Amino acid sequence: MVSLDIVRARALEGVAHGFFGRGGGLSTGAVAGLNCGTGSGDDPNIVEANRRLAADAILPGTPIASVYQIHSPTAVIVTEALPYDERAQADALVTDRPGLLLGVVTADCAPILMADRQSGVAAAVHAGWRGATAGVTDQAIAAMLTLGAKVENISAAIGPCLARASFEVGHEFAEQLVADDPANERFFSEGPRDTPHFDLEAYLIARLAAAGVRKIEAAGLDTYELENRFYSYRRATHRNEPTYGRQISLIGLSG
Template sequence: MLEIITSSALPVRHGFFTRKGGASSGVFAGLNCGTGSSDQTEIVAINRARVAEAMGVDAGALAAVHQVHSADVVTVVGPTADRPRADALVTAAPGVALSVLTADCQPVLLADPQARVIGAAHAGWRGALDGVLEATLDAMEAAGARRDRIRAVIGPSISQPAYEVGQEFFDAFLAEDRDNHRFFTHSPAGRYLFDLPSYGLHRLRSAGVGHAEWTGHCTYRDSERFFSYRRTTHAGEADYGRLISAIRL
């Protein structure tokens, strides 16, 4: 059975899918939806078809992008097999499900239910720092949304206790805004621990969204439910699965 995390803050059909209920095996065991992984192509296609069915759309209406940790956003006008290089999608078209893949980065689903405009963003530290969330809001406004009506939910992401980073990382955030120091604490080893979800919430709220929240799930800590790039790296595994998050009107 698929396990789908939802939020009452989003009054449209959506879901942050866990790794449960998929057809993959080995290090990809479960619902690996990453076409860029070394998992079997046909198995990934089965997993994605299960997600499309759960979202009530045909597989061809599960829109996606080729994610590159950018601040680029595409506006989707209908079902398409194209996957442009970008990290967020926006649409006002009914019957299209927007999707993003993550494995520690933030999946962010957004909706202005009154204007019937939705968005989905892949916001890792680089994309968030470079403005992918604000760019998504801009694209939603261009499609008819109003910023103060937009509701945004950050799904399962790596949490601060598991996100150890170095001095250069810390310096990059302080160069952007000296107040960003508040998103860091020190690890027992004296390195920095970064609070990615809090930073994402800060960027969303500072941009003027009507509501923003995080589901509170850590991808690193819960290996039964979530894939994690960092956990895979620490374990010395060759590859890792990708979680999918989706939203539709």
């Protein structure tokens, strides 16, 4: 029996979901563990087997719908799990179909899972700094509303991601975001190298709250620091490693 590392959110209690770590998978080498990213150079059959392990831990036998992630604000409504080469280019998926898992993969970017239990609508979001600041959460919520969700009934959970202490950014990015809204200054602090550090998690909490979401939970887990639990693009880059794995986050509506 494979033991998987699954982070669950109280905010999504009663909804089938999970933010997966790297523990318990079949991959070896630099991506050892539950690598669910097809772009990692890992054996595609092993990646698919890892994804199946994850899916069966949430809703056994249920297919995973995913998108080709491009760090955009684009959200799409999905009704079925398409083959990889037919997936939409987007960074958020929304559905009202039971028996379908929505999945996003991350390696420092923030995975966000959302649901309106009353209306039977769910969403999975991939939010790096580009998608977050461009409004991917806003578009995901808008798509949920078109399927009958009510924003006051939406619960949102932000999974493991790069924390402020590990998220060094350029001065230009910080200056632009503060210029767009001076209130954004609260999401930055000065790092040890006199460069800004960005609090992606806090920024996303603020975006979700501004959109009207009332129940928001954040995991508070740093993918960079927690090497034994999570993959990290930035950590792999700093170490000049040849590749890096991706963890998967899933949410689905049971039939």
